[in-house]
Amino acid sequence: MRRARILVVTAVTAERDAVTSRLERDAAPADVEVVAAGVGPAAAAAATASALTSAAAGGRPFTLAVSTGIAGGFGQPLGGVVVASSIVAADLGAVTPDGFASVADLGFGRAEHHPPPALVRDVAEAADAASGPVLTVSTVTGTQARAQELAARHPGAVAEAMEGFGVAEAAAAQGVPVLELRTVSNPVGPRDRAAWRIPGALAALGTGCAAMLPVLRAWKP
Numbered sequence: 001m002r003r004a005r006i007l008v009v010t011a012v013t014a015e016r017d018a019v020t021s022r023l024e025r026d027a028a029p030a031d032v033e034v035v036a037a038g039v040g041p042a043a044a045a046a047a048t049a050s051a052l053t054s055a056a057a058g059g060r061p062f063t064l065a066v067s068t069g070i071a072g073g074f075g076q077p078l079g080g081v082v083v084a085s086s087i088v089a090a091d092l093g094a095v096t097p098d099g100f101a102s103v104a105d106l107g108f109g110r111a112e113h114h115p116p117p118a119l120v121r122d123v124a125e126a127a128d129a130a131s132g133p134v135l136t137v138s139t140v141t142g143t144q145a146r147a148q149e150l151a152a153r154h155p156g157a158v159a160e161a162m163e164g165f166g167v168a169e170a171a172a173a174q175g176v177p178v179l180e181l182r183t184v185s186n187p188v189g190p191r192d193r194a195a196w197r198i199p200g201a202l203a204a205l206g207t208g209c210a211a212m213l214p215v216l217r218a219w220k221p
């Protein structure tokens with residue numbers, strides 16, 4: 001049985017540091033690598049592909065890729081934790097006279113990835129997290145109308161962020177399973193920077209990732 005090796009992908013260094021500061025308290029595990037990839041799905045995919053490829057080439061392949069960081073929540077408490085039951089490219093497609101059509105609707109790609117359901121369930125339980133679709137967008141939602149449109153198109157969506165689908169695409173290309181865990185820094189809706197709670201979300205990110213890790217280590221794909 002191959003030993004678990006976990007790649008954790010954040011967007012920015014503040015997220016990476018929030019994760020590593022808690023992991024280091026748990027004895028700096030050599031089986032976990034945390035990278036700050038940059039903001040957005042393209043940066044996330046590029047960094048994930050690069051990390052997975054060099055680990056595999058060095059004979060120490062990763063067995064799981066985790067997208068993590070802060071997010072906007074759909075009806076979630078600020079500082080709350082969410083785990084993606086599906087990772088959805090919510091604005092990858094075309095606007096048609098009948099509304100938005102995803103790349104899957106258009107017949108030229110995949111618009112969703114599905115993390116292993118038992119892993120989602122166990123991580124959500126360990127991290128006291130809500131679980132549901134997490135949307136990946138390239139443009140942060142800034143109006144109530146857009147928030148309602150996304151919520152209607154993706155029933156049960158718990159959060160939106162900007163990297164999960166990029167991590168998932170890169171992982172899928174190498175046959176590596178994926179997971180996404182987020183903590184809520186702001187509600188998805190009208191733009192209001194005064195309402196962001198980034199320090200609380202970063203603290204929750206450290207706690208959530210520390211709770212997740214034993215489950216990931218014990219997981220048998």
Ligand SMILES: O=C(O)c1cccc(C(=O)CC[C@H]2O[C@@H](n3cnc4c(=O)[nH]cnc43)[C@H](O)[C@@H]2O)c1
Binds near residue numbers: 012137160163188
């Ligand atoms: O300027 C704004 O109005 C604005 C609102 C929310 C987030 C941003 C960012 O630039 C942060 C992007 C960064 O953080 C994640 N994130 C956090 N909240 C959200 C959100 O509501 N929608 C999408 N992404 C969010 C995201 O994954 C990026 O890494 C700016």
